[in-house]
Amino acid sequence: xxxxxxxxxxxxxxxxxxxxxxxxxxxxxxxxxxxxxxxxxxxxxxxxxxxxxxxxxxxxxxxxxxxxxxxxxxxxxxxxxxxxxxxxxxxxxxxxxxxxxxxxxxxxxxxxxxxxxxxxxxxxxxxxxxxxxxxxxxxxxxxxxxxxxxxxxxxxxxxxxxxxxxxxxxxxxxxxxxxxxxxxxxxxxxxxxxxxxxxxxxxxxxxxxxxxxxxxxxxxxxxxxxxxxxxxxxxxxxxxxxxxxxxxxxxxxxxxxxxxxxxxxxxxxxxxxxxxxxxxxxxxxxxxxxxxxxxxxxxxxxxxxxxxxxxxxxxxxxxxxxxxxxxxxxxxxxxxxxxxxxxxxxxxxxxxxxxxxxxxxxxxxxxxxxxxxxxxxxxxxxxxxxxxxxxxxxxxxxxxxxxxxxxxxxxxxxxxxxxxxxxxxxxxxxxxxxxxxxxxxxxxxxxxxxxxxxxxx
Numbered sequence: 273x274x275x276x277x278x279x280x281x282x283x284x285x286x287x288x289x290x291x292x293x294x295x296x297x298x299x300x301x302x303x304x305x306x307x308x309x310x311x312x313x314x315x316x317x318x319x320x321x322x323x324x325x326x327x328x329x330x331x332x333x334x335x336x337x338x339x340x341x342x343x344x345x346x347x348x349x350x351x352x353x354x355x356x357x358x359x360x361x362x363x364x365x366x367x368x369x370x371x372x373x374x375x376x377x378x379x380x381x382x383x384x385x386x387x388x389x390x391x392x393x394x395x396x397x398x399x400x401x402x403x404x405x406x407x408x409x410x411x412x413x414x415x416x417x418x419x420x421x422x423x424x425x426x427x428x429x430x431x432x433x434x435x436x437x438x439x440x441x442x443x444x445x446x447x448x449x450x451x452x453x454x455x456x457x458x459x460x461x462x463x464x465x466x467x468x469x470x471x472x473x474x475x476x477x478x479x480x481x482x483x484x485x486x487x488x489x490x491x492x493x494x495x496x497x498x499x500x501x502x503x504x505x506x507x508x509x510x511x512x513x514x515x516x517x518x519x520x521x522x523x524x525x526x527x528x529x530x531x532x533x534x535x536x537x538x539x540x541x542x543x544x545x546x547x548x549x550x551x552x553x554x555x556x557x558x559x560x561x562x563x564x565x566x567x568x569x570x571x572x573x574x575x576x577x578x579x580x581x582x583x584x585x586x587x588x589x590x591x592x593x594x595x596x597x598x599x600x601x602x603x604x605x606x607x608x609x610x611x612x613x614x615x616x617x618x619x620x621x622x623x624x625x626x627x628x629x630x631x632x633x634x635x636x637x638x639x640x641x642x643x644x645x646x647x648x649x650x651x652x653x654x655x656x657x658x659x660x661x662x663x664x665x666x667x668x669x670x671x672x673x674x675x676x677x678x679x680x681x682x683x684x685x686x687x688x689x690x691x692x693x694x695x696x697x698x699x700x701x702x703x704x705x706x707x708x709x710x711x712x713x714x715x716x717x718x719x720x721x722x723x724x725x726x727x728x729x
Contacts, residue, residue, distance in 0.1 A: 305321050305322060305323060305672065305676075306321070306322045306496055307319065307320060307321040307322065307496055307672050308320045308496040308497055308499075308500050309671050309672065310500060312483070312500075312503060312504050312507060313504065314483040314484065314507060314508075314510055314511045314512075315482075315483050315484030315485065315486075315515070316483035316484070316486050316487065316488055316503075316507065316510075317486070317487040317488070317666065318487070318488050318489075318490070318500055318503055319487070319488075319489045319490070319662055319666055319671060319672070320489075320490040320491075320494065320496035320497075320499040320500050320503075321489075321490070321491045321492075321496065321658065321662065321672070322492075322493070322494055322495065322496055323491050323492060323493070323655050323658055324492070324493040325493075325653075325654070325655060326493065326655065327394060327395045327396070327493045328375075328392060328393070328394060328395055328492050328493065328655055329392065329393055329394075329395045329398050329401070329490060329491070329492030329493065329494055329655070330390075330391075330392050330489075330490070330491045330492055330655045330656050330658075330659035331389075331390070331391040331392065331393075331401065331405070331488065331489070331490050331659070332388070332389075332390055332488070332489040332659050332660065332662075332663035333388065333389040333390075333405075333486065333487070333488045333489075334386050334387075334388050334486060334487050334488075334663060334666070334667050335386060335387040335388075335389075335480070335481060335482070335486040335516050336385065336386050336485055336486065336516035336517055336518045336519065337382060337385070337386050337387040337480055337516070337517060338384060338385060338454055338517045338518060338519040338520065339454065339476075339480070339517060340454055342464075343464055343467060343468065343472070344454070344457075344476075345384070345457045345458075345459075345460040345464070346460035346461070346464035346465045346467070346468050347468050347472050347473060347476050348382045348387065348460075348476065349382060349426055349460050349465065350419060350422060350423050350426060350465060350468045350473055351382070351387070351414075351473045351476055351477060351481075352380040352381060352382040352387060353380075353422040353423075353425070353426055354412075354414050354418055354419050354422045354473060355380050355389075355408055355412050355414075355477075356378055356379075356380065356408060357413075357414075357415070357418040357422065358412070358413045358415055358418060359407045359408060359410075359411040359412055359413055360411045360413055361407065361411070362404070362407060364418070367404060367408075370400060370404055371393070371401070371404065373397070373400070374393045374394050374396070374397025374400050374401060375392075375393055375394045375397065376391065376392060376393035376394070376397060376400070376401050376404075377391060377392050377393075378390070378391040378401075378404070378405065379391070383458060384454050384455045384456075384457055384458055384519060385455065385519045385596060385597070386667070387480075387481070388663075389405070391405065392656070395492055395493040395494060398492075398494065398499070398502065399502060399506070402502055402503060402506035402507075403506055405506075406506045406507050406509065406510060409481060409507070409510045410509050410510050412477055412481075414470050414473045414474050414477065415470070416470045419468075419469075419470040419473055420470075423465055423466070423468060426465050427462045427465050427466060430459065430460065430461070430462045430465065431462055433459060434459070434462075437535070437538070437540065437542055437607070437708060438542065438607075439459060440533070440535060440542070440708055441533075441542035441544050441605075441706065441708045442458065442459075442544075443456075443458070443459065444531070444533045444544070444706040444708055445544040445546060445603075445705060445706050446458060448531050448546075448704060448705065448706050449523075449525050449546055449601070449704070450522060450523055451523065453520070453522060453523060454519065454520065455519060455522060455596065479514065480514075480516065480517055482512040482514045482515065482516055483507065483510050483511070483512065483516075484512060484513075484514065484515045484516060485515040485516035485518065486516050487663075487666045487667065488503070489659055489662045489663045489666055490503070490659075491655050491658050491659040491662065492655050518597075519596070519597065522596060522597075522599065524548055525546055525547060525548045525601050525704065526548070526702075526704065527547065527699075527700075527701045527702040527703055527704055528704040529704065529723050529724060529725045530545070530617075530704065530705050530706060530707060530718075530723060530724045530725070531705070531706045531707070531724075531725055531726075532706070532707050532709070532711055532714060532715060532718055532724055532725065532726045533706050533707070533708045533709075533711075534709075534710070534711035534712075534726070535708050535709055535710060536710060536712075537710060538610060538708070538709045538710045539609065539610055539710075540607055540608065540609055540610060540709070541607070541608050541609075541610055541613040541707055541708060541709030541710075541714060542605070542606075542607050542706075542707070542708040542709070543604075543605060543606045543607070543608065543613070543616060543617055543620065543705070543707050544603065544604075544605050544705045544706050544707075544708075545603070545604040545605070545620065545703045545704070545705035546594075546601050546602060546603045546604070546703065546704060546705050547601065547602045547697065547698075547702040547703045547704070548601060548602070548697075548702065549593055549599075549600040549601050549602040549697060550599075550600060550697075551595065551597075551598045551599045551600045551668060552595070552598075552600075552665070552668055552670060552674065553598060553668065553669070553670060553674075556689070556692075556693060558678070558681040558682050558684075558685050559685045559686075559689035559690050559692065559693040560693040560697055561593075561644055561682070562632075562637065562640045562641060562644060562682065562685055562690050562693075563627075563632070563690050563693040563694045563697065563698065564591055564592065564593065564602065565640035565643060565644060566627075566632040566636050566637070566640050566690070566694075567591050567623070567624075567627050567694070567698060568589060568590050568591030568592075568604060568623075569590065569591055569592055569640070570640070570643055572639065573591075574623050574626075574627065575589050575590070575591060575604070575606075575620065575623050576588075576589055576590070578619050578622075578623055579606060579608075579616050579619050579620065579623075583612075583615070583616075583619060585606070585608050585609075585612045585615060585616040585619070586606045586607060586608045586616060587607070588606070588607070589604075589605070589606035589620075590604070590605060590606075591603065591604045591605075595664065595667075595668065597667075597668065598668050598669055602697060602698075604620060604624075604703070604705075606620065610709055610710055610713050610714065611713075613707065613709055613714055613717070613718070614714065614717035614718050614720070614721060617707065617718065617721060618721055621700050621721075624698050624699070624700040624703065625699075625700050627694045627698045628691075628694050628695040628698060628699055631687070631690065631691035631694050631695075632687070632690055632691075632694070634687060637685075637687055637690055641682060641683065641685070644682050645679045645682050645683065648661075648678065648679065649679070652675075661675065662675065707724070711726050
């Protein structure tokens with residue numbers, strides 16, 4: 273006997289109507305996490321947290337890594353790619369072998385603000401992991417052959433990346449927001465990478481890979497006190513009188529015209545809007561977090577409902593925070609077909625204006641409140657997720673107290689506070705941004721909306 277296939281709508285209904293959705297349970301506070309937050313003798317801030325869910329340990333190190341030299345972005349990228357290729361006593365194979373024996377991994381990434389090192393290993397292998405990491409921090413060799421190999425690979429990747437619409441849109445938005453500030457130089461040029469010689473990388477390492485002003489987060493099946501002692505011992509040789517290079521203060525993002533950046537023949541457009549926000553330490557942050565979720569921060573938001581679900585202008589639209597240091601900006605983005613770009617921008621502006629005038633309902637507020645707390649607890653249920661969250665907090669000068677207290681702050685936000693945040697931070701006049709697309713097609717359409725200027729390259 274075969275059973276007819278039932279669709280989701282049929283499954284979700286009974287003879288008496290839609291099946292009731294179970295009520296969400298009460299949020300339980302995060303488990304008590306023993307931790308130590310201290311600064312080592314060499315100036316490195318360490319936050320070590322015991323979370324023995326699995327016999328593993330996660331490590332996140334952040335070294336402020338700003339630079340004003342025109343070749344700094346390229347040199348920093350080559351350094352990040354070459355850092356783990358060898359030391360005076362370990363070559364690439366030896367490093368990989370030692371990490372493999374402890375179930376370990378180690379990787380690096382760099383941006384205009386910082387050099388980040390992520391690692392994981394079996395908890396029993398933590399001493400080995402710290403020994404390898406300390407060796408890299410103090411004795412990375414940057415052999416000519418390794419630097420050349422990594423530079424060639426990087427040049428290939430950059431050539432591809434610079435053809436991607438999202439990369440083009442990101443660069444255009446950064447220029448629009450920050451001009452020639454170093455934060456805008458996120459992706460180096462291939463021709464600059466070709467100019468980077470091994471000695472330049474070695475000099476940058478000695479000058480900028482320093483402990484003072486840097487931070488390290490350790491999460492896992494560890495004793496925090498003992499882990500800090502192990503770190504102090506392992507990093508005894510990593511010292512410098514210099515402090516890490518902090519990114520200069522960013523210009524304030526101010527509202528203004530949207531810039532149409534020409535991309536000849538493009539069949540899709542990238543809409544990127546941005547406004548000044550506030551960082552996590554601001555007392556208004558929890559209210560703004562909920563306001564952002566209601567506007568465009570998750571799938572049931574107003575922006576998604578309008579330009580994705582109702583109008584079908586895009587597969588995805590979102591709003592969210594970008595954190596830099598202790599501050600933050602709001603970003604709204606969507607990718608659309610060229611023929612509906614103007615309409616999508618119009619609806620986005622409409623939703624921004626409506627958001628302050630028609631604030632979230634009690635039902636919307638409770639939905640985003642549950643989502644905010646639930647997603648925080650889910651994202652930090654694993655060692656990896658907790659390490660990532662805490663690393664971001666430490667970078668902003670915060671720590672465990674903020675993390676443990678945030679669910680209560682979210683729970684205490686009132687509808688009036690969310691309304692105030694919507695009015696203050698989501699006003700259309702506060703936003704600027706870019707649209708990347710074919711100006712020959714989009715120019716006349718966007719001109720009719722007003723507030724759009726055209727750049728041709």
